Each structure stands twice: as structure tokens, then as C-alpha cells.
């Protein structure tokens with residue numbers, strides 16, 4: 001249960017200021033041809049909280065993640081992480097300063113073992129420099145420490161019996177678990193999970209949710225994309241809703257569930273006949289965006 | 304058919320200097336392609352820079368042979384940077400195009416008329432490796448057993464070349480069992496995943512390109528020395544593809560894959576060559592099917608056939624891991 005009290009003082013409206021934001025985004029936009037995939041005026045994410053980012057397919061959630069983590073470049077906009085200006089920073093540097101993301105389409109490193117996947121996640125490894133790699137005594141001790149930490153995490157994620165298997169042999173759900181555990185090896189301040197529960201069996205979802213809540217206990221901030229409203233209600237302190245690239249609503253899970261704008265966005269407003277020409281235009285654009293998203297998804301699925 | 308002769312010749316080739324030279328170049332390519340997933344189709348350019356770096360230093364500049372080594376290595380690093388800087392941020396196929404083009408450019412420049420005063424043009428250069436043979440500690444004479452015989456000179460080249468193969472293989476072994484090697488392999492699997500974990504993918508790809516290129520260049524040194532001559536057309540595109548054949552034969556992403564692959568490659572080539580020649584000579588193969596002059600090409604046809612059979616029955620190569628190949632389907 002979200003027990004934090006900071007939410008009480010925050011008005012549930014798009015772009016509202018948070019008492020202690022870790023991530024502050026200003027005017028970030030990204031166009032793909034004629035489509036404005038992301039158009040975020042202002043949004044803040046609270047430190048030490050679990051924030052859910054929800055929105056219909058094609059709302060721009062993944063693109064927003066890509067922009068924030070340096071995997072894509074915005075057309076405009078700035079954002080700060082822990083007070084640091086982030087625009088233009090390369091993806092690997094973003095990860096190194098403590099902002100780590102996972103991918104909607106899981107990226108297990110197939111021909112590395114599960115343990116190797118985990119160990120890769122550790123930062124500041126001495127043995128990752130070419131010259132020191134040639135002299136194993138310089139990094140052996142650190143490597144053992146990393147391995148112990150990895151083994152602990154694998155046990156927590158119930159992957160310890162897979163540690164010497166190639167990651168490519170894992171099931172889809174296990175890969176999701178591995179990717180999340182691997183991200184934690186980086187020891188981030190904020191984890192950004194793109195649909196971490198997709199494809200994970202319900203029994204495991206419960207334990208995964210437990211892990212996410214643990215992260216908050218350990219002082220990490222979590223931002224995650226999720227379609228399952230039960231999950232969102234269960235673990236998130238705050239919910240940010242995106243549609244057509246914009247932040248259309250913010251609030252506690254309870255508040256979001258009753259927000260008219262959110263319901264409209266999810267149902268494409270088609271449950272009401274268009275009353276004005278503007279409304280009709282909007283519906284058309286939405287239908288188009290939905291189609292686009294579908295094509296994009298089909299393309300993404302093809303290797 | 305004199306089987307002792309055929310097998311002896313095959314063995315001589317398998318442990319000869321050409322096999323060691325190609326092992327060196329293939330170790331470099333294995334680092335690129337097998338471990339990092341870089342598509343380098345111009346490994347021969349790095350060999351050519353070694354060969355020409357050495358020969359031009361001696362024959363044209365009149366410097367000592369030992370100066371040729373740092374000069375060749377510096378040229379190699381320069382080429383790797385030139386190739387990598389613009390392409391390693393882009394998709395994998397860009398490097399492939401640029402490397403194959405670069406290898407042809409190197410060859411054409413070396414053989415061009417205007418470069419005759421430097422590289423000897425299409426005639427190349429020769430007689431520049433005397434200093435290498437002057438330090439040969441092996442007393443004159445012939446060494447070996449049966450039909451496998453090497454002169455003291457040949458043995459000296461073989462010893463140095465295989466010594467380098469051993470040292471470099473050991474180096475690759477240590478590197479690939481280190482966190483550095485783990486990053487390279489993760490890049491081969493998925494660049495974005497490596498980036499999301501804080502790895503500077505561009506820098507690692509560059510390190511891999513430079514290092515693998517240097518191994519090719521060292522192979523080029525030994526090739527030039529073993530032949531005491533360089534000719535531009537020796538360094539044409541098929542050489543790169545022999546290197547690919549070698550690593551696939553031996554097993555990609557295996558430390559000893561290129562070494563074993565090269566020995567088998569040269570052993571088999573020599574085997575088919577001598578066996579076919581003898582069969583034609585003894586009349587077992589009628590001249591209507593093949594005469595002695597066609598053996599040269601036919602051995603490559605047979606080798607290709609052999610590679611195809613290998614791909615069918617052992618797609619992971621001789622030292623490869625079948626489980627890894629099964630994962631490629633993803």
C-alpha cells in the first residue's frame with residue numbers, strides 16, 4: 001500500500017510540483033515525421049516513490065523513456081536528474097550516474113550465461129579496462145564481490161538454479177526477471193522499467209511486485225510503465241497518464257481511476273458521440289495514432 | 304599414389320609459416336567478428352599494412368627492419384581509427400562496406416604506377432628481411448622427419464610465427480575471460496543492453512577493431528618476412544574470406560578456433576592439391592575431366608565442398624559449442 005504522506009500535499013493535476021523531485025522534465029518533444037510522439041510540457045517525479053506511467057498503446061511512453069535515458073534525442077527540451085542537466089548525455093553515462101532502464105522488448109544477452117549477464121551490470125569494474133584485464137590479479141577480488149552480489153540477487157529473483165545457463169534458453173518471463181535483476185546490479189538511484197510484468201506468470205508477478213516495493217524501501221525511486229491497472233493500484237504511490245505524447249493527468253491511483261480524461265483517453269472517447277467538430281477531429285487523430293502504433297509494433301516485433 | 308608424400312606435404316603445410324600467418328590474421332578477425340560482432344571484410348588491409356610497413360621501411364627508406372615494426376603497427380592503428388571513427392556508431396553493415404572498400408584501396412594504392420618509387424607498384428618489393436634471417440640462432444641444415452623437412456631459415460620463420468600465435472592466443476584467452484571480454488561479448492549480443500548497463504559501446508568496439516587489426520598486421524609482418532617479398536595482389540579480398548573460412552572451420556568465438564582452423568585449412572588445401580596432382584599424374588583421373596593445370600582451382604572447389612559439409616554436420620565448427628548455435632535462431 002502506498003503509505004507515503006507526501007501525496008497529501010500535492011494537487012492531482014498535470015505538471016504539478018513535487019516536494020522532493022528526483023527527475024524534472026521541461027518541454028521535451030520528439031517528432032517522428034508528422035507524428036508528435038512525445039510532447040511533455042512539465043513533469044516531476046518524486047524521489048523515493050514508485051511512479052506508474054500509464055497510457056494507451058502508442059501514447060509515447062517508451063519513446064519518453066528512450067529520450068530520458070539517452071537512447072533517443074529529443075527535438076527540444078531539457079530535464080534534470082538529481083539536479084544534473086541531462087539533455088544530450090550519452091546513454092551509457094546516464095546509466096553510470098544512476099538512472100537505469102529496462103526494455104519493453106526484453107534484451108537478454110543470449111549467448112552469455114545468466115551469471116555473466118548479471119556481472120555485466122556492475123559498474124566501475126577494474127577488469128573492464130583493457131590494460132588491467134590482462135592482469136587478472138588486479139580484478140579477481142572485485143570480481144568475486146560482484147559475483148556474490150549477483151548470486152544474492154539471482155536468489156531473490158528465483159533464478160539461482162539457472163545461473164550457468166545461457167540467457168537465451170530462458171523463458172520470456174524469466175528474461176524479464178533477469179533484465180530487472182541485471183539493472184539492479186548497476187545500483188541505480190532510479191530504475192525505469194518498461195512493462196516489467198508483461199509475460200510474467202501471475203504467481204511470479206506477486207513476488208516481482210514485492211521486489212519493486214523493496215526498491216522503494218531501499219531508497220530507490222522507481223518509474224514504471226504498466227498496462228495492468230490492478231498492478232498500478234497495488235504498488236504505485238503516484239500515477240502519471242500519457243496520451244498522444246502529452247501528460248494528460250496525474251494523481252494517486254484512486255484519483256486516476258475516476259478521472260474522466262483518463263477514461264476518455266483509454267476508450268478513445270468513442271463511448272460518447274462527438275459533440276463538436278474539434279471532438280471529431282480528435283477522435284480521427286486518435287484512431288490514426290492507434291493504427292500507427294499497431295504498425296510500429298508489428299515492425300518492432302519483426303527482427 | 305605416394306601417400307607418405309601426400310600426408311607429409313599436408314602436415315608440412317599445416318605447421319608451416321602460411322598457416323601461422325593466417326592464424327594470426329584470423330585471431331584478429333575472430334576478435335572482431337566472433338567476440339564483438341563487428342563485420343570486418345577488410346582484414347587483409349591490416350595484413351598489407353604490416354607487409355608494406357616493413358618492406359617500405361627497409362627497401363625504400365633504407366632504415367632497419369626493426370623500425371618497420373613500430374611503423375607497421377602505427378599504420379595499422381591509424382587505419383583502424385579511420386575505419387572505426389565514422390562507422391562504429393552506425394549499424395553493423397556500414398563497417399562491412401567501408402572495410403571491404405578500404406582493403407581494395409590499400410591494394411590499388413600499393414600497386415599504382417605513381418607509387419612505384421615507394422611500394423614498387425605492381426612488382427612489389429623484395430629482399431628486405433635479411434636482418435631477420437641474420438639473427439637466426441638455428442644452425443644451418445635441414446630439420447624434420449621423413450618428407451617433412453624444413454631448412455634452418457624456414458624453421459626460424461616458423462618458430463617465430465608460431466611463437467607469436469602462442470603469445471597472442473594466450474593474450475586473447477586472458478582477455479576473453481576478463482570483464483573486458485565480457486563487455487565485448489555483450490556488445491555482440493545486444494549493443495543497447497550493454498549501453499543501458501553503462502558500457503561505452505563505441506569505445507569498446509574501437510578497442511576491438513584496433514587490437515584485431517594489429518594481430519592482422521603482425522600476420523602481415525610474418526608473411527612478408529617468410530616470402531622475402533611483397534606483391535600487392537597477394538593482399539586481395541579473398542584473403543579476408545580465407546580468414547572467415549578459417550574461423551568458421553575452427554569455431555568462432557573460441558580462442559584456439561582460428562589456430563586449429565588455419566592448420567586444417569592449409570593442411571587440407573595441400574592435401575587436395577598433392578592428391579589431385581598425383582591422381583592426374585597416375586591416370587586415375589582422366590585428362591578429359593581434369594588436367595594438371597586445373598588442380599589449383601579444383602582444390603578450392605573441394606575445400607568449399609568440405610566447408611559446406613561441415614556447416615551441415617557441425618555448424619558450430621570444430622571447437623564450437625552446439626548450444627550457442629542453437630540460440631542463434633532468436
Ligand SMILES: Nc1ncnc2c1ncn2[C@@H]1O[C@H](COP(=O)(O)OP(=O)(O)OP(=O)(O)O)[C@@H](O)[C@H]1O
Nearest residue numbers: 032037056057058059060061062063064292293296
Ligand atoms: N522509431 C520510430 N519511428 C517512427 N515512429 C515511431 C518510432 N518509435 C515510436 N514511434 C511512434 O511513436 C508513438 C509512440 O510510441 P511508443 O512506443 O512510445 O508508445 P508506447 O506508449 O510505449 O506504446 P505501448 O504501450 O504500445 O508500448 C507511436 O505512434 C509509434 O508509432
Ligand SMILES: [Mg+2]
Nearest residue numbers: 061062063104
Ligand atoms: Mg511502449
